[in-house]
Amino acid sequence: MELLTHLRRRRWPTVAGYGLFVALMVAGYYYNITFVQLGLIDLGTRLVGLSETAVSMWMATLALVTLVVAVLTGVTMDRRGWSNQFRTKLQLLFGVVCVQFVLTFVAPMIRTVPAFGVWIVVASIGLGVGFPVSFALAIDLVPVPDRGYVAAGITAIAYFIANAIPLSWSIDVFSRLMVVAMAPGIVVLAVLSFTSFDRLDAILDALASQSDSFGTGRFCDDEPVRARQLSFVVPVVLMFGVFFIDSLGFLRIIDTPSLLLSSWQSPQLSTRLFIAVAHVVGAVLAGVIYANYSLSRIFLWTFALFALTHVMYTSDLRFAAVFPSIAGDGTSPLNPALYAIAVSFYTTLNFALWPDLSTPETIGTHAAIGIGVAGWLATFSSTALALYFQAAELTLLSHLNVVQALSLLLLFGLAVGLYARRMVDLARAGGEVGA
């Protein structure tokens, strides 16, 4: 691990860069998985009085607007050279955090649909600008060989806090917590972005210069990967598949009280702690595998884990269908724990992958397309499909059966794809030998 070398050689600015990146990403991701994904549902249904379907449609709108804004931001960053300007990125991030701070503060006061709509659109713009900018900081702050481990650290910390600290999934609680947490972050970002004194400038200059050695991602070493190339499109499609499966399954799971109350919203701290530790274990394993194997191997593991998770969920439901007397018993914590490992796996991959498929000239666009299409578009599509399933009154088992089928299909498709690629490689090698 490069971090140990930097520590041994007392390169404190570099070490501080690790800390800054992890802190920013943990804060951003925690905000996303709690306030945005869970708090808005509570805001829309309880305070504004919308139906769950209407809130889901607003959430889908948020995902779509975020995607559009992100791509516009990413392309602009690359064209104007902001992707390679460390201070500019910090200043943009400061603006985003300020906007989100105000939005977070006012969110519990919203009571009308138009206000909710305006809030959603403004938040989408903030998020859309925020994530390409924050991901672009990786090229300044995180050495390429450590990206898997750093991604694992971010995932582990964010999910551990989100699961181990028993918060009610209410907008008031999330808002209070986030406002208190964001306030010192704004001060730090303001100092880093706009103040100037010798020592700080020296540190920031040292960090900014690191993009020369950290900038070119792991998969761009031979030649830069372009957004239209298969080597970029295939990971985007695969990540889209992972996000889609996760979101489609999770939307229904959190809508099922027996599953929710025996796992993520369990009144027992031990259950939540078990899931939190499973997230940490999954992230660490993913970090180790990312750093030591090819990309295909970690994708295979991710799909295998998701397939296994959904096989377990659907098997339980089938079992309960055969023996209906136990249908109301909830589930064993093993299922959500395995789910947590699978989620941590692909989240870790998501944090490391896009900077590793980029150079300082392409990080803005690639991060925007990668996370926008894979993350936000997948969320939009899965929400739309979940709403259709809801309208069609699909049972829990049928819903999760579709998710299971998709996860098995992706696993099988990836395995076949890799095998076919190997065959093509062998055939080509044979052709050369024959020639």
Place this chain on the structure above:
Amino acid sequence: MTPTEAIPLLVVVLLLVSIGGGDVGAMSVTFEGDHEVDTRADVHVVAGGTTTVPDDATLDGDVYVIGGTAAVDGTVDGDVTLLNGNLSVSDGATVTGTVQSYSGSATVSPEASVGRVSQFEPPTPSSSPTQRVGGFLLQFLGLAAFGWWLVERHPRVVANVGAAISDHALVSGAVGSLGATSLLVLFVYMAFTLILLPLAIVGLIAEFLVILYGQAAFGYLIGTRLPIERDGVATVAGIGAFLLLLELLGAVPYLGGIAQVALAVVGFGAVLNSYFGLQRFEPVTIPGGS
């Protein structure tokens, strides 16, 4: 008892029924509530709630208790097996076969008529030093023979597994824990399909053998550090030392157990990473490293 918790014990019941070899036409499973036993089934599984064999009823078949409570007040023409939960055989009740209890709480009245009462006693490490030493020697002999054969006939194979352990312990541990856990879950679920039960049993045995293979590789690594010239002898000595280390770790509460599991998964991962020793494991090279 949730389905996930019930499944492994149900698989055990299925295995016991299969081993029994009887002609089973129907099976009943009770998960909750108070019931009188269904006399139409050949095998009765109590997984929750309370199931009673009334004093005026005769049940033709076997009873398995994996959770909840089973109360025998009448006659059971067969065996009663307690794997978990509670069992009571009251005054005047009859069990023609064996009342076999493995775990849980069993109360058999002295006034009851029971063919045979059998209590499974798990071998406790401290109960008999001779047994412990015997078990250790048996494990050592088996593993030492395998290690000897491997080092003498296929030295590169065991060297590759050993290198995956010594040079890439973290990666081997990660792959080992993921692989072992996933396969274990997979085999349990395969067993539950019944069709794949034989494959699941083979898989579980194979998983155990891979762990033993990893242990032999650990022994080989220790052997290479011993001042013994002959590789085969050094490996046998190393395996002995490794098994002794495992025994010592077992004596340390909590941390010893964790260390034993960690060694097992590292060995398991090293075997997988090196394709059973056919290839030296080399992690991918990431540019930009110092």
